[in-house]
Amino acid sequence: xxxxxxxxxxxxLSEEAFLTINCTYTATGYPSLxxxxxxxxxxxxxxxxxxKADDKGSNKGFEATYRKETTSFHLEKGSVQVSDSAxxxxxxxxxxxxxxxxxxxxxxxxVKP
Amino acid sequence: EAGVAQSPxxxxxxxxxxxxxxxxxxxxxxxxYWYQQILGQGxxxxxxxQNNGVVDDSQLPKDRFSAERLKGVDSTLKIQPAKLEDSAxxxxxxxxxxxxxxxxxxxxGPGTRLTVL
Numbered sequence: 226x227x228x229x230x231x232x233x234x235x236x237x238l239s240e241e242a243f244l245t246i247n248c249t250y251t252a253t254g255y256p257s258l259x260x261x262x263x264x265x266x267x268x269x270x271x272x273x274x275x276x277k278a279d280d281k282g283s284n285k286g287f288e289a290t291y292r293k294e295t296t297s298f299h300l301e302k303g304s305v306q307v308s309d310s311a312x313x314x315x316x317x318x319x320x321x322x323x324x325x326x327x328x329x330x331x332x333x334x335x336v337k338p
Numbered sequence: 339e340a341g342v343a344q345s346p347x348x349x350x351x352x353x354x355x356x357x358x359x360x361x362x363x364x365x366x367x368x369x370x371y372w373y374q375q376i377l378g379q380g381x382x383x384x385x386x387x388q389n390n391g392v393v394d395d396s397q398l399p400k401d402r403f404s405a406e407r408l409k410g411v412d413s414t415l416k417i418q419p420a421k422l423e424d425s426a427x428x429x430x431x432x433x434x435x436x437x438x439x440x441x442x443x444x445x446x447g448p449g450t451r452l453t454v455l
Contacts, residue, residue: 268342268448269381269429269431270446271445316380322394323393324369324386324442325371326371326373326383326444328380330380331380
C-alpha cells in the first residue's frame with residue numbers, strides 16, 4: 226500500500242542553520258506530495274505541495290522538490306528561525322484512494338537562539 | 339474566511355463511556371475528513387464524506403465508531419464504547435474537492451484531544 230517515511234526527530238538546530246528533513250514515499254500511480262506543519266498548540270497547516278515529478282513547492286523560505294526517480298520529497302530551508310520550531314509532516318494523496326492524505330510520522334524541529 | 343471549527347477541544351472520559359465530536363467545515367467545501375492522530379504518529383484517515391455520502395470508511399472501527407454528515411455540512415463522530423487505545427487527537431479537515439482530486443488543499447481544524455482513563 227501507499228506509505229510515507231520521514232526521518233526521525235527531534236531535530237535540534239541553531240538559528241540560521243540549514244535544515245533538511247528527509248521524506249520518501251511508496252505509491253502506486255502518480256501521487257501529489259505535501260508538507261504540513263503543526264505549530265505548538267495549533268492545527269495542521271499546509272506548508273507547500275507539488276503535484277507532478279520535478280515540481281518544486283515553496284513557501285515561507287521552505288522548498289521541496291518532487292523526485293520521482295528517488296521517490297523523495299525532502300524539505301529544506303536555508304536559514305531557520307526560532308519561529309520555525311514545530312512538527313513537520315510529509316504526506317501524499319492519490320486519485321485511486323479518493324484524495325485522502327497518507328502521512329508520515331512527523332519530525333519535530335526545535336530551533337535554539 | 340472562517341476556518342474549520344471543532345468542539346470540544348478537550349474531553350476526558352472513562353473507558354466504556356461514549357463521546358461525540360462535532361465539526362463544521364469551511365463553507366462550500368464538499369469533502370469532509372475525520373483523522374485520528376495518536377501521540378507521536380501522523381494522522382490516519384477514519385472516514386471521508388463527499389457532500390453527505392461516505393467515500394471511504396475502510397479504516398473506521400465500525401463496531402464502536404460511527405459518523406454522519408447531515409445535509410452535507412456539519413459532521414459528528416461518535417465513539418461508543420470508548421477504549422483506552424482511543425486516546426488521541428481527532429482532526430476534522432475539509433476541502434473543495436468534489437471527486438477525489440488529489441491536489442486540493444485540505445484545511446484542518448484545531449482538533450479534539452480525547453483522553454480515555
